[in-house]
Amino acid sequence: MQIFLDTTDVTVLRTATETGLVDGVTTNPTLIAKSGRNMFEVIAEICDLVEGPVSAEAVASDAATLVAEGRKLAQIAPNVCVKLPLTREGLVACRVLSGEGTRTNVTLCFSANQALLAAKAGATFISPFIGRLDDYGFDGMELIREIRAVFDNYGFDTEILAASIRTPDHVKEAAIAGADCATIPPAIFNDLFKHPLTDKGLELFAADWAKTGQSIL
Secondary structure (H helix, E strand, O other): OEEEEEOOOHHHHHHHHOOOOOOEEEOOHHHHHHHOOOHHHHHHHHHHHOOOOEEEEOOOOOHHHHHHHHHHHHOOOOOEEEEEEOOHHHHHHHHHHHHOOOOEEEEEEOOHHHHHHHHHOOOOEEEEEHHHHHHOOOOHHHHHHHHHHHHHHHOOOOEEEEEOOOOHHHHHHHHHHOOOEEEEOHHHHHHOOOOHHHHHHHHHHHHHHHHHOOOOO
16 A cells, blocks of 8 residues: 655655655645645645645636646646646536546545546546544445445545544454555554554663673774
8 A cells, every 4th residue: 555645844754765665645724724834835845745746725616627637737847747626617627627637536426326426527536535434433344345446346546545534443344345545644654663563672672782891883
């Protein structure tokens, strides 16, 4: 499963990419607003750090303007993936931009029917919001399983990008359910490395190694 980071913090991203485990980045208007920076500058800087897709979101409500915004965003760098809303207008724009060869990420997906339409519109990625569904008493992970079944039934190339990830368990469950990618906050990414038994085992090994008085270097 590909791992994307959901962030506009370039400093944090630079540290994370040093692991070689970050496959892409997603951004949204809220993250851009929190950064306090110019959107185009932030996206360009992120695209320089990450070879994989970097989602930059179009914000208009009508298809024509979404297409125009998408074309402008796609000019920032070759790895920009234009993020579009899962609305009728958003899918019309998705069809146009995808037809022009622009990668697209259709966001705010909350049903398998919506995902089906996005795939038919040529979306590169579909972003079901797991955590937000859970907040309202639904089973977000079941949506991943439903979309996986639909896409496999018809051979759609659209990749399932699990979003609104809240915990390391969400990452694990999304991988088991068949998501192609997960976009996660940097803090959750750092938590994936951790387990108390790993720490305990390392302490034991370190203590035993010290007793040998040896050095590898």
